[in-house]
Structure formats: structure tokens, C-alpha cells
Amino acid sequence: MKIICPKNELQNGINIVLKAIPAKTTMPILECIVIEVKEGYIKLIGNDMELGIETIIKGEIIETGTIAISAKIFSDIIRKLPDNDIVIEKDETFTATITCEKSKFSIAGKSADEFPFLPVIEKKEALLLSQFTLKEIIRQTVFSISENESNKIMTGELLEINNNMLRVASLDGHRISIRRIMLKEEYNDCKVIIPGKTLNEVSKILSGEADSEVRIYFTERHILFEFDDTIVLSRLIEGEYYKIDQMLSSDYETKIVMNKKDLLSCIDRATLLIKETEKKPIIINVIDEKLELKVNTSLGSMNEDITIQKEGKDIMIGFNPKFIIEVLRVIEEEEVTIYLTNSKAPCFIRDEEDNYIYLILPVNFNAAAY
Numbered sequence: 001m002k003i004i005c006p007k008n009e010l011q012n013g014i015n016i017v018l019k020a021i022p023a024k025t026t027m028p029i030l031e032c033i034v035i036e037v038k039e040g041y042i043k044l045i046g047n048d049m050e051l052g053i054e055t056i057i058k059g060e061i062i063e064t065g066t067i068a069i070s071a072k073i074f075s076d077i078i079r080k081l082p083d084n085d086i087v088i089e090k091d092e093t094f095t096a097t098i099t100c101e102k103s104k105f106s107i108a109g110k111s112a113d114e115f116p117f118l119p120v121i122e123k124k125e126a127l128l129l130s131q132f133t134l135k136e137i138i139r140q141t142v143f144s145i146s147e148n149e150s151n152k153i154m155t156g157e158l159l160e161i162n163n164n165m166l167r168v169a170s171l172d173g174h175r176i177s178i179r180r181i182m183l184k185e186e187y188n189d190c191k192v193i194i195p196g197k198t199l200n201e202v203s204k205i206l207s208g209e210a211d212s213e214v215r216i217y218f219t220e221r222h223i224l225f226e227f228d229d230t231i232v233l234s235r236l237i238e239g240e241y242y243k244i245d246q247m248l249s250s251d252y253e254t255k256i257v258m259n260k261k262d263l264l265s266c267i268d269r270a271t272l273l274i275k276e277t278e279k280k281p282i283i284i285n286v287i288d289e290k291l292e293l294k295v296n297t298s299l300g301s302m303n304e305d306i307t308i309q310k311e312g313k314d315i316m317i318g319f320n321p322k323f324i325i326e327v328l329r330v331i332e333e334e335e336v337t338i339y340l341t342n343s344k345a346p347c348f349i350r351d352e353e354d355n356y357i358y359l360i361l362p363v364n365f366n367a368a369a370y
Helices: 007-020 071-080 131-139 196-205 260-273 321-330
Strands: 002-006 032-038 041-047 051-057 060-063 065-070 085-090 095-100 103-108 127-130 156-171 175-195 213-218 222-227 230-235 254-259 282-287 290-297 300-307 309-312 315-319 335-340 347-350 356-360
Touching: 002 007, 007 032, 007 041, 007 051, 007 071, 007 085, 007 196, 032 071, 051 196, 065 071, 071 095, 071 103, 127 131, 127 156, 127 175, 131 156, 131 175, 131 196, 131 213, 156 196, 175 196, 175 230, 175 321, 196 222, 196 230, 254 260, 254 300, 260 282, 260 290, 260 300, 260 321, 260 335, 315 321, 321 356
Parallel strands: none
Antiparallel strands: 002 060, 002 085, 032 041, 032 065, 041 051, 051 230, 085 095, 095 103, 127 213, 156 175, 175 356, 213 222, 222 230, 254 309, 254 335, 282 290, 282 315, 290 300, 335 347, 347 356
């Protein structure tokens, strides 16, 4: 095997497949990137048995062949080489020689015979989305998946297709994020749970261009993303997702509309006084046409007013500030609408068309302290 690749091309390819290299594994072969060179293409492959990534890079093929190389050593070497063409050769002992200008490395590689190549799945109907749309959907929902591996369902996102409506939802026991978009055409109904890790990694690889498409295929156990010269294959999470529709309500006692940036900046300032270990809530006190935001911690207190439009009753309610901040950061509109019922019931942040819905549970607090 012998290839010649520009450094930036090789580096970009390595960065993509590194996302499928496990941090810890009992199978040493999974710590490797496989370079597969056949007539017409140079392919880099990584696979951690849950998530597999293949990407094709540009370069000159002198001789075909395949080799598995330690991902860490390989990526470190390529990153520190000069910005020029890199020559990679493999001999019969699976020693890889990497040459760039005056630098020359020889490292021990492995046969790829034991490497679990990505299975070929049957491609039926492809869901077509722009890279921009998919990247935005992920950004606007993935922050509210659970990091607790003990509940596998919560570590994934529900992707649901109904005719020409796509809905993506995530939850972690304290909040729910839902994003809906109208598709350009109708599709067969579909409901799958995609690992949050997969979506995070896909989002990092996507260019986010509006005129570049992603083709998404589903099987009973896998989801396949195809875009540019890359494919990402992931196992789905098996099981039944939570009945989120039963958790949503259109009833409210108080509706407030305000400038999103004003609220975000205000909460951001309030968090300056909240130690991470304290887990103190921010208190929202809605009176007349004013939202009073309060915080009281061991470091001090803060009180700030924001002008709002209000319908309904006055209310005082407490929230984890992180949950509100994460929602406000992904909403594009200048104004946000918040629906409240009472100090014990969840609040809803949503637009009129329900293109996005965010549910956040309140936290208990001692009203007398405020």
C-alpha cells in the first residue's frame, strides 16, 4: 500500500473518524484507524461497535492495500507534520512509513482482518434534510438528554416522522425539548431513539451549509447518515420512549412575553452569585407588567426587573438557572413567550406554531427568604 495525500485532507479525515474511536476498550483493534486503499478511493474508518464512521479523502493512489494504525499515534504524528504532501507506505510486516519533507516515521501497524468493518445495511427510503437544518435541530434539543447511563432511553433522542412532519424530542427527568419541522415531502411513519452521543458527533462533522444535503436511512437497529464523503452508522437505542404528549399541556394561568436577550442577560448576571455546589434557584416574581428576578446565596443577593407583557395572574416560581439559559440560547426569536400555571407546575416556553416546545420543572424554595 502506498498513498500520497495533502496534510490538510488527511488531517480532516482523521478528525472525522476519531469521533468513533473509543476512549477505553477491551479490544485493542478498536483503538486503530483503518486505512483502506482500493482502486478509486482512500478511505479512513473508525468503529467503537456502537458508532462507526467512514470518510473518503482525496489523494494519489500508488498501490492499494489496507492497514490498521493506532489512532492516537497516527493523529499526533500527522498533526505535527509540515503542511505539505504526506506519503504513507505499508510493507509486508505491516510497518507504516510516514514521510513528509524531511520527516520520516516508521510505526507498527496491524492487519485489519480482526477489525469490525461497518455492516452494509439495506437502504430503503432516505429522509432528506439540509445539513443546516439537521445541525440546528440537534443544537436545539441535544442539551436536554440525560448523562446518566443507568437510564438508557433518556441518553437518546426520539426522532418521529408522521407524514410530512418531523419531530425530535429529548428529556432528562427535569425538562423536555421538542423541535418540529415540516418536511418537503411525505414519508412513511417512523419512530426511533438515536443515541445523544451519535447526534453530538454528527453535528460536529456537519458543515451546516443550507445547500448541502444529508441522507438518513433507518433499519430496525441502525441509523445511517450520508453526507459529503462521509457515512456515520450508529446503533439505535432499543425500547419504548416516554409518552411525552401526556406531559404537555396547553392550560396556563399566566402568560408572559418578553425580550429574550434581556432575560438571558439578567439570568446570566444572577449566576455570578451561585456556587455550583449550592444549587440555588433563581426566583421569578411576576407582578403586573414586570418580571422581578431574584437570587439570594452565600455570596450575596441580586434583584433586577424586566419589563414584560402579561396575561393572567401574578406568580412567584423558582428554577434551575442552567435550564432556562440553555433554552434561551437556542431560540432564535427576539421575543419569548412563557406559560405558567403555579409554583409547582412546569413552565412551557414555546412559539405559537409549536415549532419548538421547552418544558422545565420548577424547584422548591422558601418564599419567605425572598
